[in-house]
Amino acid sequence: MANDAPTNPTRLYKGRGAISNLAGRFVDQVSSRESDGWELELEPLQRIETLAIEEKAKSIIATNNSPDIPFSQSINAYRGCEHGCIYCYARPAHAYMDLSPGLDFETRLFYKPNASELLEQALRKKGYQCSPIAMGTNTDPYQPLEKDKQITRQLLETLQRHRHPLTIVTKSQLILRDLPILAEMAQDNLVHVAISVTTLDNDLKRKLEPRTAGPAARLRTIEALSNAGIPTAVMAAPMIPAINDSELEKILTGASDAGAIQAAYILLRLPFEVAPLFRQWLAEHYPERAAHVMSLVQQSRGGKDNQSEFGERQRGTGVFAQLLRQRFKIHCRKLGLNERKLALDCSHFTLPPQTGDQQSLF
Template identity: 85%
Template sequence: MANDSSSNPTRPLKGRGAVSNLAGRFVDQVSSRESDGWETTLEPLERIETVAIEEKARSIIATNQSPDLPFSQSINPYRGCEHGCIYCYARPAHAYMDLSPGLDFETQLFFKPNATELLQQALRKPKYQCSPIALGTNTDPYQPLEKDKQITRRILQTLQEHQHPVTIVTKGQLILRDLPILAEMAQDNLAHVAISVTTLDNELKRRLEPRTAGPNARLRMIEALSSAGIPTAVMAAPIIPALNDAELEQILTRAHAAGAIHAAYILLRLPFEVAPLFRQWLQEHYPERAQHVMSIVQQSRGGKDYQSEFGSRQRGNGVFAQLLQQRFKITCRKLGLNERKLNLDCNKFTLPPQSGDQHSLF
């Protein structure tokens, strides 16, 4: 499929993260718009509307055996994410849909209306073994589309019905809608939540994560969740050299004051198409420091934009990465973060028979 990059000049659109519709790596042909010298400027970009596309999924629980991930099961109710975070490592997945990991990822969104039915089927399989299901491992389960589709809410209700443990990572205020469900699950040690706080700078947030809740709103989310008895963590991610790395201690301190009891961080990851998209974004928004940012990134990634090896992909290597890890550990120790283990209860899981069930004849 040819990718028409005619709407592909690298300049920012209001409310969008990517500054182009960069072609995915599986596209055979790419067309681009070039100046022939007759016009003074390219015509302005039209506003790009968000499109919701129904996807009838065939399965809903994804499994992994990655040694550096704290979960083995996950559910992603959506493909693509309107939040528009330029650094999102899920962007390359849109290339498998013959769409761009750039603006398409933020505007061509797929939702799974049969998610709860598939979940019920998966939980009822005789060989199913209960372990916490993570929501928000690829795209945000509380992105704006959730307000209308309510797929995440129905998944939560299903998990609550069967006393199945769940973990959530989000930066969406919509999670507060489901506060009663999460609070009840937390009373049975069946839920904990992590709120992503990338920066406390509103201007940087606006450029980096254009359609997300602001920094103060995220701190209030931590406070509300924690006050409701839900074990809450702060995810300082990603840490971007020379952009937000100086904020690490302040993010942890403010989140702890709001009620967070756990913390984690991830060094900027730039797999596949994310790297050129991020470089474009840097040139548009921070051209004076773009070279410096990428220099430190490569120093922390063995001279490359990214290394995918387990263990190092989350933390990086080299002097900057080592200092970042030390700063994180010292601050957590000072604040008393990560002292309590969050082991959810898998023993309560029950799936009673439903009317219409048939027993095996053999």
């Protein structure tokens, strides 16, 4: 599929995080817009609309054995994410479809209409071992497209029907649409939810995560989930040096006051095409601070933009990363966060009926 937005020049698009359609690493040739000298400036760029593309997936559960990830199974109902978070480490995945990790990632979205059917098939497979399924590990399961497509809702109903445990990470208050289902599952210890809160500053939120719920709405979502009896955590992620790291304690305090009982954080990750996209974003929004931010990032990443080693990619190394880690631990201890180790219950799982199974008359 060809890129509809230009690779160059960079410019702000209202409601979008990336400011270019930076070419993916697998593209051999790229095109750019250049003035021929006859015009004072380039012709205006057209507004970029969101395009939803149907994808008939062949499987739905992804597995991993990474030692620094607390789950072995995950589901992503969507590819790409309209939230437009500039730092999103899932952006490079669009390069595998010959699309840009930049604006394409936010505007060329793929949804899987057969997701719940595939989930039923996966749970029915002989030898399936029940373990919590994580949702929201790559793209947000409650991004704006979910309001129309309801793929996440269908998956949730399937998991509830078979009493299968799951975890959810989201930035969206749309999750409250499914509050009755989640509350019922929580009664049997089948669900935990984490709400990502990157900043409490509305202006910074609009720059970093243009199509996400505001900070106050996210805290209200934590409160609503907690009041419904759903164990809820806050994800202070990512922590970006000299951009939002000063807010760490305020984010934890606000979430704790709203009812969160668990907390986690991730230091900014800049894999593959995310690094140049983030540098473009810095140059546009914080030009006077850009060099300092990237210096701190590299000090925390072994002199590079990114570290991919297990155990270091989430937390980083060096003085800044160590101080951030200590600040997090101290404030969590002060607030009483992470005092209980939560484990979901897999013993309630009921296998979907097999073809030819004798149905009970009672």
